[in-house]
Amino acid sequence: MNCNQVKELLMPFHDGELDPTAAAEVEATLAGCPELQSELAELSLIHAFAADAFAATAPEVDLSGVYGGVMARIAAEDAEAAASPAMIEGVRVQREDAGPGLVERIGAWFNELFRLQRPLTALVAAAAVIALVAGVWFTGSQSNSDGDKVDGGDGFATIDNGAKRRGREGEVAVKNARVEAIASKGEVKVITFDDSDDEPLVLWHVVEGEGVSMPDGNSNGTKGL
Amino acid sequence: MFKTFITVALTVGLLGAPGAVLASDGGELTAVTMAGARADIDVVVIHATKAGAVDPALAGLANTLKRAFKGYVGFQKLDEQRAALDEGASHKLTLANGSELAYKFVGTDAEGFLQVHIEVGGLRSTVRVKDGGTFFQAGRGYQDGMIVLAFRAKLAR
Numbered sequence: 001m002n003c004n005q006v007k008e009l010l011m012p013f014h015d016g017e018l019d020p021t022a023a024a025e026v027e028a029t030l031a032g033c034p035e036l037q038s039e040l041a042e043l044s045l046i047h048a049f050a051a052d053a054f055a056a057t058a059p060e061v062d063l064s065g066v067y068g069g070v071m072a073r074i075a076a077e078d079a080e081a082a083a084s085p086a087m088i089e090g091v092r093v094q095r096e097d098a099g100p101g102l103v104e105r106i107g108a109w110f111n112e113l114f115r116l117q118r119p120l121t122a123l124v125a126a127a128a129v130i131a132l133v134a135g136v137w138f139t140g141s142q143s144n145s146d147g148d149k150v151d152g153g154d155g156f157a158t159i160d161n162g163a164k165r166r167g168r169e170g171e172v173a174v175k176n177a178r179v180e181a182i183a184s185k186g187e188v189k190v191i192t193f194d195d196s197d198d199e200p201l202v203l204w205h206v207v208e209g210e211g212v213s214m215p216d217g218n219s220n221g222t223k224g225l
Numbered sequence: 226m227f228k229t230f231i232t233v234a235l236t237v238g239l240l241g242a243p244g245a246v247l248a249s250d251g252g253e254l255t256a257v258t259m260a261g262a263r264a265d266i267d268v269v270v271i272h273a274t275k276a277g278a279v280d281p282a283l284a285g286l287a288n289t290l291k292r293a294f295k296g297y298v299g300f301q302k303l304d305e306q307r308a309a310l311d312e313g314a315s316h317k318l319t320l321a322n323g324s325e326l327a328y329k330f331v332g333t334d335a336e337g338f339l340q341v342h343i344e345v346g347g348l349r350s351t352v353r354v355k356d357g358g359t360f361f362q363a364g365r366g367y368q369d370g371m372i373v374l375a376f377r378a379k380l381a382r
């Protein structure tokens with residue numbers, strides 16, 4: 001089992017849903033995956049946060065910290081993604097938003113909510129939080145539809161603060177073609193493109209050491225991938 | 226898993242109409258709706274190099290190849306496989322560099338796009354392509370160049 005495989009099992013591992021053998025394997029692998037250890041710690045913190053935030057009865061729930069918590073987590077994930085270097089193999093995506101979408105992240109957060117022992121309270125709180133974040137969600141949806149387009153600039157994904165970053169492992173590089181959408185379906189990227197465009201779609205999968213780099217007409221720094 | 230399902234179902238239910246926006250934004254793959262479709266999927270295996278010429282057998286693709294793979298001038302056809310695949314059926318072949326390519330005709334969707342799933346050398350992707358559309362997969366090294374796969378997917382009539 002490697003770090004990527006463990007990542008998929010992190011949530012059930014955290015919740016004690018794995019069988020003892022799988023749990024032991026995850027635990028052993030985790031020792032060599034510092035990033036996942038941080039993620040596991042974050043899961044525990046969020047779980048504790050959610051439990052604290054919704055321990056009161058529904059009418060008395062104080063949601064003042066919830067919105068901030070959600071947004072802080074999203075901001076932290078964005079910052080982490082912006083700082084992360086290329087992880088491997090040069091399989092990367094050229095779009096503005098290479099990380100999980102806002103909806104996915106809020107969905108994951110709601111998943112935490114429903115782990116509470118008081119589901120009714122959690123349900124009411126979830127509905128309230130939905131109302132709070134709806135505006136942000138719509139904003140995120142709007143930007144996501146734009147963000148899936150190929151970056152026409154130097155080829156690196158662009159994030160809000162103008163910094164550049166590479167994609168993550170498993171992402172697909174799509175160059176030149178006018179891509180209409182890139183969606184995630186499990187580990188698989190689903191790519192829609194307009195083949196009436198002059199430039200055909202190319203899915204690049206470049207492995208370092210094989211002597212291949214993405215050809216480029218504008219020296220965008222793709223060498224070494 | 227059940228909790229996740231409930232969470233997603235509740236979230237979509239509460240948000241109502243925006244769920245459709247999610248689908249159109251590419252956050253989720255829309256359901257494959259057309260049953261019983263069959264597609265001809267043509268895969269041409271090409272060796273691209275930075276020297277040499279275009280194989281006459283690739284004359285029909287020459288301009289597209291040169292445009293898509295700037296810096297490469299030599300394109301030699303190594304293999305071509307045409308598979309008529311029913312919805313959900315897949316086909317495999319071993320490439321010259323030893324990698325195994327598997328591709329599957331997933332089906333068509335409500336918009337008439339064909340969905341072709343490919344797995345090769347650790348890359349797993351599904352491409353939605355218009356009927357008769359062509360796309361490429363490239364980047365894996367082979368000898369002094371790289372392997373390029375040209376896919377053309379067309380509904381069988």
